């Protein structure tokens with residue numbers, strides 16, 4: 001089932017996700033719907049906040065993306081085409097020191113993209129959809145997407161990571177998007 005993707009200005013996007021407890025059918029269905037929604041929107045990642053649920057849950061799928069990635073599951077290099085989509089529950093991320101700049105977009109900011117500095121290599125531990133522990137090391141696009149999505153789970157957005165120079169040309173569009181979103185919310189939910 002396709003879920004509506006909430007645009008910037010919705011307060012849930014600034015809400016830290018609650019830790020997921022026991023894996024149940026509701027959560028599994030939510031994860032499946034998030035994958036379907038991400039794929040239909042041609043996104044490479046989607047966080048639970050973006051579909052209105054402040055939970056430590058995100059999905060990632062970079063199949064078909066042009067930018068290269070490396071993905072290790074445990075000690076073994078994984079094939080992106082067969083390892084994706086990834087469902088990450090309660091992920092913890094550790095960043096290596098090296099940084100690189102790359103273009104980034106976000107399904108909650110339709111049509112907006114700008115360069116963001118991110119770690120080139122990340123290490124993530126998480127619970128998978130069947131309850132197993134995932135140990136991920138990633139570089140390239142997957143590393144970038146993991147940082148972007150795990151930020152979402154903490155209420156952090158890519159605009160927070162942009163330099164003032166990268167942000168400046170987007171500011172008017174961001175304000176317009178926020179105003180349009182706030183106008184759709186009941187008065188009690190506005191900030």
Ligand code: ZN
Pocket residue numbers: 105106107108148152
């Ligand atoms: Zn995003």
